[in-house]
Each structure stands twice: as C-alpha cells, then as structure tokens.
Amino acid sequence: MKGLYVLKEKRIYKRELPLWGSLLAAVLLAGCITLLALWCQPNALRTVLAGFKTQPLLIVLNALPIGLLLLAFAFLFRNVFYSGALVNFFVCALSLANRVKIEVRDEPVFPRDFSLLREVGSAIQSYDIRYPVKAIAVVVLTTALLIGLGVLFPSRPVSFAALKAKLTKRDTVAVFPGRCWPERIVGAVLSFGVLTALIFSVYASNDLYNSFRVSNAYYVPSVFNELGFPYCFCHQFTTYPVDKPEGFSKSEAAGWETGGQTGLGKDVSVILVMNEAFSDLTDQTMFNWTEETDPLPNLHALQKDPHTLSGHIVVPGFAGGTANTEFDALTGMQTNALSVTATSAMRVVNRNLDSLFRVFGADGYHTSFYHPGDAWFYNRENVYRWLGAEHEVFAKDMKDLEYKGRWVTDDYMAGLIEEEFETAVSEGRPLFNYTTTIQNHMSYTADKYGEGHTFAPVSTTADISPETRSMLEVYTEGVRDADAMLGRLTAYFSDREEPVVLVFYGDHLPYLGDNQKGYAELGSEVSIPENEREDILCSYKTPYVLWANDAAADTLNWNEAVAALDLPEDGVLSAAFLGSVLLDLTGRAGESPWFDFLSSLRRIAPVVQKKTYILADGSVLPQRILNEQTDEASMELKAAVRKWRCWSYYKLKYADVG
Structure with missing residues (x-):
C-alpha cells in the first residue's frame, strides 16, 4: 500500500x-x-x-x-x-x-x-x-x-x-x-x-x-x-478624502430631501462672475490713491447704488483654490468641511449634485458655465455636467480669443456673457450663467503681460521692496481690468429692458510671495497669526456686489426682497451661503429643501469657517467654546451644523439627483 x-x-x-x-x-x-x-x-x-x-x-x-x-x-x-x-x-x-x-x-x-x-x-x-x-x-x-x-x-x-x-x-x-x-x-x-x-x-x-x-x-x-x-x-x-460625519444616518438624511416646488421664482436673468483673485486689497489704508488713480471706481460706485447688496464672502482658501470657491458657492456645501485633511472639492464630485444650475434649470432657465481655461483643469468638464449646467464653454470652444500676455482678457469674457444673454433672449428664456475668469491669475511678475509692458505706479505709505512693488503693480493692473469688466457689464445691463441680476466677486486673495512676503511688507494683518488679528478671517475675505438693473429691481420688489433676507449689517457671508441669498432674493424660497435649510442656517451664523463661527449679531464664536456651551441657541447651532455636514455627505455619496 x-x-x-x-x-x-x-x-x-x-x-x-x-x-x-x-x-x-x-x-x-x-x-x-x-x-x-x-x-x-x-x-x-x-x-x-x-x-x-x-x-x-x-x-x-x-x-x-x-x-x-x-x-x-x-x-x-x-x-x-x-x-x-x-x-x-x-x-x-x-x-x-x-x-x-x-x-x-x-x-x-x-x-x-x-x-x-x-x-x-x-x-x-x-x-x-x-x-x-x-x-x-x-x-x-x-x-x-x-x-x-x-x-x-x-x-x-x-x-x-x-x-x-x-x-x-x-x-x-x-x-x-x-x-x-x-x-x-x-x-x-x-x-x-x-x-x-x-x-x-x-x-x-x-x-x-x-x-x-x-x-x-x-x-x-x-x-x-x-x-x-x-x-x-x-x-x-x-487622496481627495470625504470624511463620514459622526452620527451620520443615511435614512435620516434621505428624509431631508423631500419637498420643494418648481416655478415659484421671478423670471430674472442671473449672471454670476467669479473674477480671478479679485479683491479690494488696494482699499487698505497703506495705499495712496487719487480719484483719477483709484483702481476700483466701478466697484465703489456700485456699492453706493440703491439696487446693490455688497459685502465680503469668506472663501475656502488663501491665495489659491479657485475651484473650491466655485464648489462652495454653487452647491452650498463647504470644501473645508469635507475632510480633516486638505482635499479638492471638484475631485470628490463623481455624481449628480444639487446646485444653483439645477434650481434655475428646473424653472426653465438657459443655464451655462464659461471659463477661458482648459476643460480638464479641476475636472470641470465633468463636474459642471454633474452640477446640471446645460451648456459648458471652455477656451477650446471659444472663437477669436483675446489675450493680454498669456491669459484671456476679462473684457473678452464680458463680451461672451453679453452674447450668451442675447442668445437666451432670442430663445425666450431667462439666463443663468456662471463665469470664472482667468486674466488676473498669478504669478504677478513683470513679464506677465509681455516684455516691455509698463504698469501704473503703486504708491504706499509702507516701505516695500522693489520685488513687492512690482508684484503689486502687476496685480493692480489686473484689478483695474476686472473693475472695467464690472463697469462694462453693469452699463450693458442697465440699458436692457429685461430684468437682470449681476453678482460679481473674487475667488481668493492674491498670492504676494512666499510666507505672505508682500502682505508683511504692507503691514497687513493677513501676514500675522489668526489669533493675533483684529479680523480673524481677513485672509479669506473677498468683496462681492449683487446688483439688479431697474427692470429686475421692479420685478423683485427690491426693498422688500432685500429686507426679507435678514443679512448681517456688514454683509459678510460664507461663500456657501451666497446661493441661498440669491434664491431667496429671486423668490425661490420653497423650491429646494437644501437651499431653504441653508437660508435658515445663515440666519443663525452667516459665517462658518473651519473652527470659527460669526453669529447674526456679529459676535465671533470659536468651535472650542461652542463645544462647551449648552444654552438653547448654542444647541440649535450645533444641531444645524451637524445636519449640514451629514446632508452634504449624503448628497456626495448617495443622493439620487436626476
């Protein structure tokens, strides 16, 4: 055997x-x-x-x-x-x-x-x-x-x-x-x-x-x-992590999605222009301008217009992260809340999401996104489709591009917006357009606009180095061109009989050298630690103006509509709340449960930025102190923020959006 x-x-x-x-x-x-x-x-x-x-x-x-x-x-x-x-x-x-x-x-x-x-x-x-x-x-x-x-x-x-x-x-x-x-x-x-x-x-x-x-x-x-x-x-x-919030319940979040009715809003065209690195840095006291040399005359004039809302939005990042600001403003979610580690909001998107495009699109608007850059950058070509944009236009789709140096000009983009508006009018549809410009993108070197280009001088009370002065001169020329774009658009829409609301704002502050070199030389508190600043969030603030032409002001019943928004006196908002303001202003409360919730949250805390809250009365509340508080108002804020985070996670991972 x-x-x-x-x-x-x-x-x-x-x-x-x-x-x-x-x-x-x-x-x-x-x-x-x-x-x-x-x-x-x-x-x-x-x-x-x-x-x-x-x-x-x-x-x-x-x-x-x-x-x-x-x-x-x-x-x-x-x-x-x-x-x-x-x-x-x-x-x-x-x-x-x-x-x-x-x-x-x-x-x-x-x-x-x-x-x-x-x-x-x-x-x-x-x-x-x-x-x-x-x-x-x-x-x-x-x-x-x-x-x-x-x-x-x-x-x-x-x-x-x-x-x-x-x-x-x-x-x-x-x-x-x-x-x-x-x-x-x-x-x-x-x-x-x-x-x-x-x-x-x-x-x-x-x-x-x-x-x-x-x-x-x-x-x-x-x-x-x-x-x-x-x-x-x-x-x-x-890479691109999305953290599951503590206590998240899929069934609970699914219940928040119910409700909403289309067709409640007023038919006014809405144009959002997010201008690259647009800021009012040059308004700070260390700059010396005359009326003739002011780089922001159109912004300043518009801020005094009776049909304008103005203030600052608090954006996700400093000196970069353009697409993250787009994400926050369009979706009402927050890039900084997606993960405890750094992430790219556009890279975590891989499914249909609620956005301003979908709300306006459901009301019969012609919706479009314009950007004079590459379609692949930040995966925008796919992301804007998932956000519901009907029409996407990138540099490869634009004809007769006009450049200043190596960047497509803001003036050229203003012309495209005007053409897009004419197209929507010819179709008999109001327009919702979101445009991200690119001209004032860094770096702010002397050769940005080509060899031999001369820049207007910048006068400051601060003693700044030649390198910083050069950066400021180059950057300020871009700011002037952005302001000119704002002036061109407001002049164009002022002459239109169709109602139009224009929103114009910046995506982040400019990069002025490693370790905030330019800001330090200017004496800006952007260069000092946050806990030593008078304005703790100054490095994240960019200006915005929300302006209505006469036809839109009449259609919206402007004064009453603005009063109903309950905005803070200083007009400071998280970028993620800008969309809810716009929907409320145009009469669309009740159309989206998600944006309706954001409207209620911003009335409690108009600014939520990482571990800092600014409440409706203007008081600053750090997260560590909020964690210790048990009064009714604090518990309401904690519950609302928890709901925001859980609902955002649900939308990114599970929500079935048509």
Missing part, C-alpha cells in the same frame, strides 16, 4: 514547481503583468518606459503592488499561475477601464469609482465608446494562457511542518502537508497586510508623488500616463 501511495504521490505532483521555482515565476509574472498593464494605457509603452529609464523608482512602484497581489493569491490558490491569471485580469481590466475613461471623459479611474458601479452602468449607455478590442483580446488570451500553465504546473505548497522536518531531518513523507490552510491564510494575510501598509505610507506620500517629473502636474490623466497607472491608482487611495 505504501508503494502505491508513493506512486500516486509522484503521479499527482510530477509537474510541481519547487518553492524557488514558484518565487521566480512570481517575480517574472509581476514584471510581465506590469508591462501589460502599462501597454493598456492610452499612451505608447515605449514613451512610458523612456520616462521610467530616467526615474527608475517608478518601475518598483508600479510592479510592487502587482507582485504583492500575486503573492497573496498564490498562497491562497497554492498555484502561482492561477494567481497570475486573476491578478492579470483584474489589473489589466482596471488599466483598460482607465484608458476608456480617459478617452471618453478625460478623467482616469480612481479607487472611489468602485462605489459608483451603478452610475458606471448607466453612463456607458450615454457615450459613444470605442473599446480597445485588440488590447482586450490580448488580456483575455494572456489570462487563459496563465490558467493553462496553472493546470500543468501546480506549485509545491509551503508547509510549516515540512520546513520543520527539513530542519530536524525527519522523514518528509510522514509530514505530507496536505492542503496547508494555516500556511496559505497566513501567507495571504501577510502579503495583503504589507500592500495595505505601503498604500497608506509610501504610496500615500504627496512628497514622493510630486517629486517625479511630469509634463503637466495639473493634468491628472497625463500624470497617470507618465507615472504609470498601477502607481497612480494606489496613490489615489488616500
């Missing part, structure tokens, strides 16, 4: 790979699967490998997660080729999906896309997709080949008992390993554990990620192509 058993044993395992053979096969397979996954990317493999040759660490970073996955499943299956077949199919399928998504939507595949499988199914039907048939066939055939090799060459199992026998020179037949489940589970768990640890340490490192040379660090699809899909995909596990 023993002889038969041995014969049977030899017959079953005659093609077994020894341990060293399995390890060698695993290394070779990891390399081959990595190459195949890179070949499946949209760009040529030779281009990728040429970049890897100058940055060899990328080879390891792309192959390592594939190798660890292969090792984990090799332990479970007790077969390195079966493991290779599974990992090859999974990794290459993701790489192919990444290729298709980039080609269709100019956006790569992210780990968070796994939570959107239902949306993916419906989205596929909305696009004319050209599937890479050749690449798909290669992946399928390679997977089948690996399965065949797994049948012919099973691996010798790792056995603790066999290893012990070898060390003690015992008879190995007596310790035949059988299925070896403990060893297989331990090996798989260790492999997955190492991979997980690497994803949340090495692959999570922004410093490492940003250290690699790429042709355009802001164009995410290009970064994926150049650094390799496996590495970039692993890096994205820890």
Whole structure:
C-alpha cells in the first residue's frame, strides 16, 4: 500500500514547481503583468518606459503592488499561475477601464469609482465608446494562457511542518502537508497586510508623488500616463478624502430631501462672475490713491447704488483654490468641511449634485458655465455636467480669443456673457450663467503681460521692496481690468429692458510671495497669526456686489426682497451661503429643501469657517467654546451644523439627483 501511495504521490505532483521555482515565476509574472498593464494605457509603452529609464523608482512602484497581489493569491490558490491569471485580469481590466475613461471623459479611474458601479452602468449607455478590442483580446488570451500553465504546473505548497522536518531531518513523507490552510491564510494575510501598509505610507506620500517629473502636474490623466497607472491608482487611495460625519444616518438624511416646488421664482436673468483673485486689497489704508488713480471706481460706485447688496464672502482658501470657491458657492456645501485633511472639492464630485444650475434649470432657465481655461483643469468638464449646467464653454470652444500676455482678457469674457444673454433672449428664456475668469491669475511678475509692458505706479505709505512693488503693480493692473469688466457689464445691463441680476466677486486673495512676503511688507494683518488679528478671517475675505438693473429691481420688489433676507449689517457671508441669498432674493424660497435649510442656517451664523463661527449679531464664536456651551441657541447651532455636514455627505455619496 505504501508503494502505491508513493506512486500516486509522484503521479499527482510530477509537474510541481519547487518553492524557488514558484518565487521566480512570481517575480517574472509581476514584471510581465506590469508591462501589460502599462501597454493598456492610452499612451505608447515605449514613451512610458523612456520616462521610467530616467526615474527608475517608478518601475518598483508600479510592479510592487502587482507582485504583492500575486503573492497573496498564490498562497491562497497554492498555484502561482492561477494567481497570475486573476491578478492579470483584474489589473489589466482596471488599466483598460482607465484608458476608456480617459478617452471618453478625460478623467482616469480612481479607487472611489468602485462605489459608483451603478452610475458606471448607466453612463456607458450615454457615450459613444470605442473599446480597445485588440488590447482586450490580448488580456483575455494572456489570462487563459496563465490558467493553462496553472493546470500543468501546480506549485509545491509551503508547509510549516515540512520546513520543520527539513530542519530536524525527519522523514518528509510522514509530514505530507496536505492542503496547508494555516500556511496559505497566513501567507495571504501577510502579503495583503504589507500592500495595505505601503498604500497608506509610501504610496500615500504627496512628497514622493510630486517629486517625479511630469509634463503637466495639473493634468491628472497625463500624470497617470507618465507615472504609470498601477502607481497612480494606489496613490489615489488616500487622496481627495470625504470624511463620514459622526452620527451620520443615511435614512435620516434621505428624509431631508423631500419637498420643494418648481416655478415659484421671478423670471430674472442671473449672471454670476467669479473674477480671478479679485479683491479690494488696494482699499487698505497703506495705499495712496487719487480719484483719477483709484483702481476700483466701478466697484465703489456700485456699492453706493440703491439696487446693490455688497459685502465680503469668506472663501475656502488663501491665495489659491479657485475651484473650491466655485464648489462652495454653487452647491452650498463647504470644501473645508469635507475632510480633516486638505482635499479638492471638484475631485470628490463623481455624481449628480444639487446646485444653483439645477434650481434655475428646473424653472426653465438657459443655464451655462464659461471659463477661458482648459476643460480638464479641476475636472470641470465633468463636474459642471454633474452640477446640471446645460451648456459648458471652455477656451477650446471659444472663437477669436483675446489675450493680454498669456491669459484671456476679462473684457473678452464680458463680451461672451453679453452674447450668451442675447442668445437666451432670442430663445425666450431667462439666463443663468456662471463665469470664472482667468486674466488676473498669478504669478504677478513683470513679464506677465509681455516684455516691455509698463504698469501704473503703486504708491504706499509702507516701505516695500522693489520685488513687492512690482508684484503689486502687476496685480493692480489686473484689478483695474476686472473693475472695467464690472463697469462694462453693469452699463450693458442697465440699458436692457429685461430684468437682470449681476453678482460679481473674487475667488481668493492674491498670492504676494512666499510666507505672505508682500502682505508683511504692507503691514497687513493677513501676514500675522489668526489669533493675533483684529479680523480673524481677513485672509479669506473677498468683496462681492449683487446688483439688479431697474427692470429686475421692479420685478423683485427690491426693498422688500432685500429686507426679507435678514443679512448681517456688514454683509459678510460664507461663500456657501451666497446661493441661498440669491434664491431667496429671486423668490425661490420653497423650491429646494437644501437651499431653504441653508437660508435658515445663515440666519443663525452667516459665517462658518473651519473652527470659527460669526453669529447674526456679529459676535465671533470659536468651535472650542461652542463645544462647551449648552444654552438653547448654542444647541440649535450645533444641531444645524451637524445636519449640514451629514446632508452634504449624503448628497456626495448617495443622493439620487436626476
């Protein structure tokens, strides 16, 4: 019997790979699967490998997660080729999906896309997709080949008992390993554990990620192509986080979505212009202007107009984060509240969301978004579709672009807005347009508008360096052009018989050198720690004007409508509350449960910024003090803010918006 058993044993395992053979096969397979996954990317493999040759660490970073996955499943299956077949199919399928998504939507595949499988199914039907048939066939055939090799060459199992026998020179037949489940589970768990640890340490490192040379660090699809899909995909596990609020209940949040009725508002066209780095920094006392040299004459005149609301909005960031301000103003959510770590609001959006576009669109408005930049930047091309914009226009869609230096001019954008308004009028529809300009984008260097361009001098009481003076002169010229855009639009709409409301504001304060160099030299409190300032939020404030032409003022019954808004005396609001003000002003209270809630919240605390609240009476309330208070008003504020955070999370993750 023993002889038969041995014969049977030899017959079953005659093609077994020894341990060293399995390890060698695993290394070779990891390399081959990595190459195949890179070949499946949209760009040529030779281009990728040429970049890897100058940055060899990328080879390891792309192959390592594939190798660890292969090792984990090799332990479970007790077969390195079966493991290779599974990992090859999974990794290459993701790489192919990444290729298709980039080609269709100019956006790569992210780990968070796994939570959107239902949306993916419906989205596929909305696009004319050209599937890479050749690449798909290669992946399928390679997977089948690996399965065949797994049948012919099973691996010798790792056995603790066999290893012990070898060390003690015992008879190995007596310790035949059988299925070896403990060893297989331990090996798989260790492999997955190492991979997980690497994803949340090495692959999570922004410093490492940003250290690699790429042709355009802001164009995410290009970064994926150049650094390799496996590495970039692993890096994205820890980027653009959205934290689940404490006490969140999906069913509770779903109940808040009910209600709302369309068609309640007044048919006035609404134009929002978010002007790049627009601020009233030049109004501060350290600047010396005459009536003739004032860079903001139109803003100042409009602030005195009886049909104007003016003040400051508190934006998410300082000296950057344009798209985050767009997100806050249009959705009523807050970028800074999405996660305890920094995130990009536009990058967390991957589904239809409530926004001002949807509210006005439901009332029959022609809705559009204009931006004279690249459609891929901040993923705007996709995000504005999810926000419900009927019409998106980027630089690639604009004709006869007019530049000042390397940026499209504000004056050109004013002309496009006028043309868009004429189109809406010809259609017999009111217009809702959101325009983000770009001309006054940093950097504010002397060559911004071309060699030899001269700038008007800036006079200050502060003793500033030549570098800071140059930055201020360049920046102030952009401010003058922005103010001229405001003047052009108000003059144009003043002459129109159709009712129009214009909202004009800045996205953030300008960048004036590292460590707030320019602000420090000016003596601005922007440069000192927040807890030492008189105005704790001064670094986040940009001016806004909300103006109605005569026809709109009559249509809205301006004075009564404004009084009903209950705005604070200083007109300071969080950017996230600007939309609710606009909807209330145009008679749309009752159309959106979400924006109605924001209207009630801003009446309690017009400003909510990170861990600081400004209440309706103007008092400043830090979060640490609010946490300790138990009076009725404080409890009401805490409950409202909790609802805001939970509702925002629900909308981003679960809400079904048509």
